Amino acid sequence: xxxxxRAIVGAGAAVASARVFSxxxxxxxxxxxxxxxxxxxxxLVAVAIALSTYFSLVAAEPNILAFQRFPGERSDRxxxxxxxxxxxxxxxxxxVVTVGVALGFGQWKIALAIVGWGCGIAVSRLVSTAWLMxxxxxxxxxxxxxxxxxxxxxxxxxxxxxxxxxIALAAAxxxxxxxxxxxxxxxxxVRALAQAPWxxxxxxxxxxxSLAVTVLTNSALVMLPAFVSNxxxxxxxxxxxxxxxxxxxxxxxxxxxxxxxxxxxxxxDEVDATIARLDWLTEACLVTALAAIAVFTVGDYWVIxxxxxxxxxxxxxxxxxxxxxxFASMGQLSGWFHQFRFEAALVGRxxxxxxxxxxxxxxxxAWAYGTTGAAVGVALGFLTYYLVLRWxxxxxxxxxxxxxxxxxxxxxxxxxPSAIVSxxxxxxxxxxxxxxxxxxxxxxxxxxx
Numbered sequence: 474x475x476x477x478x479r480a481i482v483g484a485g486a487a488v489a490s491a492r493v494f495s496x497x498x499x500x501x502x503x504x505x506x507x508x509x510x511x512x513x514x515x516x517l518v519a520v521a522i523a524l525s526t527y528f529s530l531v532a533a534e535p536n537i538l539a540f541q542r543f544p545g546e547r548s549d550r551x552x553x554x555x556x557x558x559x560x561x562x563x564x565x566x567x568x569v570v571t572v573g574v575a576l577g578f579g580q581w582k583i584a585l586a587i588v589g590w591g592c593g594i595a596v597s598r599l600v601s602t603a604w605l606m607x608x609x610x611x612x613x614x615x616x617x618x619x620x621x622x623x624x625x626x627x628x629x630x631x632x633x634x635x636x637x638x639x640i641a642l643a644a645a646x647x648x649x650x651x652x653x654x655x656x657x658x659x660x661x662x663v664r665a666l667a668q669a670p671w672x673x674x675x676x677x678x679x680x681x682x683s684l685a686v687t688v689l690t691n692s693a694l695v696m697l698p699a700f701v702s703n704x705x706x707x708x709x710x711x712x713x714x715x716x717x718x719x720x721x722x723x724x725x726x727x728x729x730x731x732x733x734x735x736x737x738x739x740x741x742d743e744v745d746a747t748i749a750r751l752d753w754l755t756e757a758c759l760v761t762a763l764a765a766i767a768v769f770t771v772g773d774y775w776v777i778x779x780x781x782x783x784x785x786x787x788x789x790x791x792x793x794x795x796x797x798x799x800f801a802s803m804g805q806l807s808g809w810f811h812q813f814r815f816e817a818a819l820v821g822r823x824x825x826x827x828x829x830x831x832x833x834x835x836x837x838x839a840w841a842y843g844t845t846g847a848a849v850g851v852a853l854g855f856l857t858y859y860l861v862l863r864w865x866x867x868x869x870x871x872x873x874x875x876x877x878x879x880x881x882x883x884x885x886x887x888x889x890p891s892a893i894v895s896x897x898x899x900x901x902x903x904x905x906x907x908x909x910x911x912x913x914x915x916x917x918x919x920x921x922x
Contacts, residue, residue: 484730487610491601491617492726496718498625509632518638521583525591525646530684532567533595536560537602538683539676542736542812544606547658552670553603554660560599564592582639589643593624597653604658606733616656624649678817682808682824686801689828689854693835693847700839700847704784709844711785712794715777720765721798724758728802732809739813749920751810751868755803756913759875762799763906766792770899773892789890790848792898793883800855800876807862820862827858845887856880875909 507515536559545552568588575584597620604612627645632638694713697706731754739747769777774788804827811820831854838846856876863873879902886898 484610487614488726488729491614494618495621498621502625505629510638514638517583518642521586521639521642522590525587528587528591529595530680532563533560534680534683535676537599538679539671541602541606543671547607550658550660550663551666553658554663555666555670556599564595586639586642590646593646593649596650600653600657616653619656620649620653623652675817678821681821685824685828689831692832693851696836696839697847701843705844708785708787711781712787712791716794716798720762720795723761724798724802728805748867751806753913753917755806755868755872756909758799758802760906760909760913762796763902765795767899767903767906770895773895788895789845789887792886793848793852796879796883797852797855800859804858804862807866807868810866810868823861827854827861830854830857849884849887852880852883
């Protein structure tokens with residue numbers, strides 16, 4: 474037990490250090506770029522960075538997600554060699570097509586930026602995933618920090634010396650890919666596999682699900698400008714960042730650390746033990762989000778006012794956006810159960826169904842009630858994501874009613890914005906957090922005794 478605890482703490486520290494370093498790089502990069510570039514130039518860089526995520530999803534995510542499920546052993550790197558080779562070929566092929574198509578429209582520069590930055594993200598993600606799946610969390614952390622540092626420093630330095638913003642983006646992205654490969658597990662001399670280590674559809678279905686979650690996450694910010702002012706969109710974006718960088722960051726860290734151990738436990742035929750841990754993590758997601766809401770509502774969102782600039786705080790929507798991060802993590806945990814059972818197609822179908830519900834709800838909410846309706850629509854979308862992926866699984870059956878209750882609390886906070894309502898919401902969240910936390914502790918103790 475002591476060795477297991479030390480391993481978890483060590484992995485958590487490694488993953489946390491990489492996350493903190495990424496946040497620091499983002500905090501440095503944003504003010505520098507906005508001061509070095511004009512708004513028009515910066516908008517091109519921002520658009521290229523956003524689109525590079527979709528490039529990476531299409532070209533690299535199928536093999537990365539499949540490798541994450543079938544990493545093999547560190548001593549036998551044939552699965553990694555296969556994933557690295559396939560990912561490299563797809564990045565090159567999709568990259569050439571992207572630049573070629575853009576060339577016909579005279580947009581080759583931004584296409585080059587999308588491809589270069591996307592390659593950097595994809596390669597560093599694959600290499601770091603290999604180290605994490607092989608229980609080498611500090612190598613995972615070092616690889617991510619090196620790639621992120623090279624990407625950030627390269628972009629800023631190139632722009633300082635006068636390089637065009639999108640060209641600098643392409644060069645910095647490719648430099649980070651090379652840096653990640655320097656720390657990559659060595660594959661020279663590793664014998665190639667006679668056949669694919671996983672069905673090609675497996676990774677594609679998981680990538681399709683990942684794309685659906687991305688669409689659900691970004692839909693509100695894409696649609697809101699059609700219904701509300703730029704100031705309202707800015708407030709919504711700021712509140713989304715607050716939820717993502719607090720509750721979302723904590724849950725993301727926990728799930729990143731938990732996945733390799735859960736996969737190994739399942740593959741060792743410890744199915745009941747795996748389901749028990751998925752149960753615990755699902756309940757912990759709600760405890761974390763409720764605790765965050767309780768803290769945020771103190772003094773009518775005083776904590777957020779201290780951190781965020783004047784005019785950005787919208788207390789009515791922060792509970793809905795915060796609980797959305799919990800529902801997203803809970804859905805991901807239920808998705809792992811299906812993934813472990815090789816039901817990737819089911820994950821893809823159900824995730825897209827929930828994404829459609831969320832996008833429609835967000836659009837209707839934004840049209841009818843502006844940012845308040847959009848926030849509730851996002852929360853409903855992620856609640857649906859959790860419910861449809863949890864359906865017909867043995868995971869946390871008792872949490873469904875609690876999740877719906879928490880959603881109702883978030884809707885009340887959005888519909889009736891006032892200091893009194895925020896106080897009541899905060900007290901309700903605190904009581905639920907303490908009660909669920911005590912229940913979770915009792916469950917863990919009972920199942921381990």
